[in-house]
Amino acid sequence: MSSPAIISLEDVSFCYGERDERALDDVSLKIFPGEFVGVTGPSGAGKSTLAAVLSGAVPHHYRGSLYGAAIVDGHDTCEVSLTDIARTVGSVTQDIDAQMVASVVEDELLFGLENFGVPHDQIEGRLSGALETVGISELRDREIATLSGGQKQKVAVAAILALRPRVLVLDEPTAALDPASSKLIFQTLSQLNRTEGITVVVIEQKVALLSEFCGRVLVMDGGRLALDGTPREVFAHGSELRRMGVDSPRVARVSNSLAEHGVIEPGPPCLSVEEAEALIRGLLAGRGKKSPVVTSRSARDDALGDAPSHASPHAPAPRRAEEAAPPVVDLRDVSFAYPGSGDGVSHVNLAFRPGELVGVVGQNGAGKTTLTKLLNGLLRPASGEVRIAGIDTRAVPVSRIAAHVATLFQNPDRQLCKDTVLDEVAFGLELQGVDGEGARRRAAAAIERFGLPAGESPFSLSRGQRQMVALASVVVMEPQVVLLDEPTSGLDYRECMTVMETVREMAERGCAVIMVCHDMEVVSDFAERVVVMAGGRVLADGRAAEVFSRPEVMEAASIEAPQVAQLSRALALSSSEKFAGISQVSGIVDLVEEMVRP
């Protein structure tokens, strides 16, 4: 780190427009060549503003008051043009569709090369080189509109890469991606960082990715730089992070929690499943406990089995047996295909009962969204039958199905259309024929519960609050079925928990909750049943802990089991079968404590 910083911020503060509140508050920071820096923090912490300062968009594009100095490659960003800063810092913003300037991949890369006057005899080399580095040479002639989210993200990175920036700043590049594509993006960035020596600064909510790939993690809170250090240093502050509303990798929580319980000495946390497994295995072996290491083949198979009959007391008990209740949603041999493509679902048989909270997981394109659209009536099955509360969805208009099924969409902005929060929340009820007075009374109660400003325009609120407004308008409907399409994307950890606690309460009141979700940790925390989809078919359907402990299913669906499930499975194999099926951090910690303390 003896080389001078490539970017340094000195006491930087920034207020947007005429506002007084500081989006960034006195941030000082040095970024050195070759670093791989991750930035995380709750919503409204100033992460995107920080990215804008690093890339020169502040002060050149966004209006406001900037204090302090931002030095990029030796130049104060106020004194050079945005174009000049862009020669050093390449930036990929959050909205990937808006980032694109051309309609064909090749033109997208050419745009910057041509503008910056790269000699024409070098252009071909740079263009094919950038595509190759990111691994998308075969996409060169494709129309951008036909690409998947992950592919578009890679095109955006390649287009910047072709310009050979020394620093790459990315704002939540994986927000819209499934776990497999997210990891691929980080692998690509990591490779660029190692082999090309490009400095990477990436804003990210997925803490497991940060801890795996970044050499340094910055945590922002309230516009300030709250923590700055290696992932191990930062995630050692588990409780502090939780207070801010920032998640920690589950394995870090396990080791932090063990330390809090006095089982191990406080110290740097584990960052991978292997580390945590080794730590606990060592603990158990070291204490000379009579926890026999499973060796016999039958016992081993048992530990791996789908439903261990002697299920660990630490595995969550099924919340309530709703087996008796007739299903409120019933899909029988349902198939649907989009015209002109192979996507869709085929021969799906599923039933959802009142009070169930079911997670639907799988890669992008696995048919999850098609499934939700079949459930809320936006799509009608090509063959087979979908019944919601006994109604065949083909027999009634979608607007009638809405009386039974409420959907919370990934992007709340598509749902909001009224001038005030109160009108917005009451709107759904009014559509279902509840009289104005009654609708507003119920809406006001729901709004109060979420602590939302009833009189304000929904569009003036933050992203997280807009999602809460959308959630309030779902809750107020008191539907029999709730569909959640990526309910946690774009939300910070605390907002995510509010959403999930709310839907859990709805499930407890007898509502069937079906959520499509990429975040396996959220699924394993809240869903008691998991449906795994791949290629339009249902691969597995069962209790969450069981499904997540079946590696062949996880692999076939290209999903990674939640860290705790991986850990408990590894421990069941290496240390004690008692670990089998544990899905919560507390379960592991309690069991370890019990085993090491006679």
Added chain:
Amino acid sequence: MTSVIDYVPGDTLLHRLNPVTKLAVAVAVIVATLLADTYPLLVGLIALTLALGAYAGALRRLTSLLKVLVPLAAIMLALQTAVVRTGAPVAAWITVDGLVTGSKACLRLLGVAMPLILMLSVTKMGDLANACVEVLHVPYRYAFTFTTALRFVPVFSQEMTAIMEAQTARGVEYDTRNPFRKLRLMLPMCVPLLVSSVGKTDATALAAEQRGFYLRTRESSYRRYPLVARDWATLACCVALVAIGAAL
């Protein structure tokens, strides 16, 4: 939903023409259609457009456009017959003059709408913009604005579809059969669409600037768009076409 102006890949002569020449072909057909006043020529020009479409493999694009245009043309015909009531009566209020002016107006509508769509569907937007900048000396920022606007059409229509789906799932009756009611329900949706489109255009402007938009000159383009022999030959045909249109 795909847009009517998606690129149809191919390697026909039509594809290989200079984008500016293609534009000239479209303009020539349109001008000729507007000037023409006889049935054979009007029908012939439409047939020419369709033949070019078939040759370039973009016939389906044109027929789907026709599906929209023909009902529109029928309404125009009915209106024209109601307005123009000179000449010998045929039946009810319809007169020979009405039928003649009406049917010619319909044919013109079809003849004017199709060529531009055909030419745009065999040209990549980037090529069109670059060629206009190089050959016609159009300032790049106008070309960029134009191509970006075209590029945003499908993006926004997808956004609109998503918004309507979200609202339908809430119980807004977009599935009503009454078109006026549907239109009235759609108006409030302009708010979320406007909010997202303003955000998107601003982000695109920033992304373009960060990739050297303001450094771009007429010489920047990597691909060159010289007018070659086949372009000059085609341009000559265009002039001839306009002349025929004016004469007949």
